[in-house]
Amino acid sequence: MATVSAPFYPIIYVRGYAMTPGEIADAVSSPYMGFNTGATKLRQAWDGQVRRHIFESPLVRLMKDCGYRDVYADGSEMVGAVPARSVVIYRYYDSADRDLGDGKALSIVAAAEGLRDLIRQLQAQVCGTDAQALAQFKVHLVAHSMGGLVCRCFLQNDAISTPGDRALVDKVFTYATPHNGIDMAGFNVPGVLGLWDINNFNRKHMAEYLGLPADSERVDSLGGKFNPQQFFCFVGTNYRDYAAAMGLPRALAGEMSDGLVQIENAAVQGAPRAFAYRSHSGPYGVVNSEEGYQNLVRFLFGDLRVDGVLEVDALPLPPSVQRAKDAGHEVRASYYFEATVAPRGATHFTLSERRCDTFSAVMRSFDELLRLGKAQREAPRSPVLFSAFLDTSKVTAGTTVVFSLELAVSTTGYTIDHKLWLDQHVEGEYLFRDTLTLRATPSKDGWKVRYLRTDERWSEGVGTLAEWDGAYYWIALSSKKGFKARLRLELQRSQR
Known part of the structure; x- marks a missing residue:
């Protein structure tokens, strides 16, 4: 069986929100769901001055720099033993594709339950029956946008995970996650807006699936279920370059945001955080950025x-x-x-x-x-x-x-x-x-x-x-x- 050695635990990547059927189809068609997206331009300043810098992607850099590998072989996900230094893509949107599932996107709760099952499955694949490896096994969770809420739902909701399940997670790193919901034009998205599951970012609904008190004014607390010092939040500050939905979210989110998530809503209470002039996604996005990668590997593997x-x-x-x-x-x-x-x-x-x-x-x-x-x-x-x-x-x-x-x-x-x-x-x-x-x-x-x-x-x-x-x-x-x-x-x- 694979040797489990801290801090190089398996990494599970949890992608963000796909709104329209077309976006869901694009997500499902990608083997790595965006974690393999690189960039060739680095925007240095607010005025748009650009210089060339090749960033291969978080996935490729983890492979080149840290010895990680994916878990695909012969056109399928590996069902047998996998190395401890594996990057696993949590494909929770597959069910929304009619060729692969029933055509319905999972709720946050169902996706969190699937994440729990994936972690348990990965433990068996890495450790087998080796008692020492089982005792040492942990995972790192890395998530973009709504993927961070799926991780929090798993970690915080007592109906989904036990303290033993949570203990299998060593660290969590989120890119541009709306930890306190999404506000547009100064208002939280309404809870009744079920179209395309936009109500996932309504604070009352979030309090419910995150296991927080129903009257919580803010929902960016881990509720004592996970140590915030082991939870890192990478925050984007470039709203200008977020071009989704023809720029409407950017216009409504406005300054002091990444084009979708406001800065004040993008971190967990008490957690370390870093800020970069990056947008929520796109060519100048947070995930496909050198800044994001450098923070990721230093948080997961650094010693100071x-x-x-x-x-x-x-x-x-x-x-x-x-x-x-x-x-x-x-x-x-x-x-x-x-x-x-x-x-x-x-x-x-x-x-x-x-x-x-x-x-x-x-x-x-x-x-x-x-x-x-x-x-x-x-x-x-x-x-x-x-x-x-x-x-x-x-x-x-x-x-x-x-x-x-x-x-x-x-x-x-x-x-x-x-x-x-x-x-x-x-x-x-x-x-x-x-x-x-x-x-x-x-x-x-x-x-x-x-x-x-x-x-x-x-x-x-x-x-x-x-x-x-x-x-x-x-x-x-x-x-x-x-x-x-x-x-x-x-x-x-x-x-x-």
């Missing part, structure tokens, strides 16, 4: 996680606005926090990218950060800048992991006595902007973390040692304008 949070200490006002405040006028403002993370050597991808020009920057009000009483908060709502997964095995020289963080802080604008202040202040002015080069070197006590502010210094220097308090690494940041903050880094080593 770094989380960055910015704790803000001072948000200065421009002199003219400060004078108005000192004179007793009411001043209000909110702030954008932009963060882009990339490992050293990444010439054509980032691990996460949140920017104002793609409507994906983190936004916080002054009250949420520094005037907690007015915001009715007990603690500041400090911006979570990134969760990055890294792989020390990819370090080519020495043992130090190197990555960069581009960080910028700006304001949405100032209002004085409820009127936008434009008399002297320049719109879009930054309070802080710099690129940090971060180095993490393993030591007997954990890690030594050093940093350089490299907008005006070369990144090749040794850098300054970050302060360590026994739990977090701290980097003090400030600007001549008076901005002050502390970058809090948490490093967690995972076992291979």
Whole structure:
């Protein structure tokens, strides 16, 4: 029987929603249901500038880089033993094809039941009767769009899975899944809209099949049934390039979406996540992207996680606005926090990218950060800048992991006595902007973390040692304008 060795467990890919009969037919006709779709163009910026980059597809890259293979042979799916490093395509849309099934698409619940059965079947195919292999067996679930809801239904609905079933899942990675439903023109899709199963994305219906309370305002919780730290959400921020249905969903979803799923609805509560300027699907889609693949393999197989949070200490006002405040006028403002993370050597991808020009920057009000009483908060709502997964095995020289963080802080604008202040202040002015080069070197006590502010210094220097308090690494940041903050880094080593 196959040797089961962490973290290279079998991968099950669960495709997304196929709306029309034509889309279902296209899905069924594909052996890999989109997981083999590559790309040859990389869109770098919102203005449409394009350069060539060949991305072979997640499936091909997993085969080339990680030694995985499919489970097809002689024109059929293998029914006997399969390797542990297998990619299995969950073909839950086959039943909707009249040649292969009854012509009816499975409900989310039925698809989740089928996923449960597939995992059990795969365990038998990989392990046979080997007691040690059976004890070590797990799978990784990788899903696009509605496929992520099928995975969650399996993991969360007590009528479908047992704790033993859920324990067979090591990690879950979702691309552009509407974890909190789909909103169009500001409204959740109606539950009565059964045409083409669009009501699968209605929050009341979702609460039912996800096993959440019926009165849940949000349905992006795993309900305590699966560890959110083992659940990664890859979020697209490019709404412009989603061309499905002649662009109608893109127009209705609008900015701050991937063209179908709004950014605020695309992640699970408490789960790590990354953002990329990619659309829901298509030539610039999330699945057929280098950014998506790099996050996928680092999350599944990497051994280091770094989380960055910015704790803000001072948000200065421009002199003219400060004078108005000192004179007793009411001043209000909110702030954008932009963060882009990339490992050293990444010439054509980032691990996460949140920017104002793609409507994906983190936004916080002054009250949420520094005037907690007015915001009715007990603690500041400090911006979570990134969760990055890294792989020390990819370090080519020495043992130090190197990555960069581009960080910028700006304001949405100032209002004085409820009127936008434009008399002297320049719109879009930054309070802080710099690129940090971060180095993490393993030591007997954990890690030594050093940093350089490299907008005006070369990144090749040794850098300054970050302060360590026994739990977090701290980097003090400030600007001549008076901005002050502390970058809090948490490093967690995972076992291979």
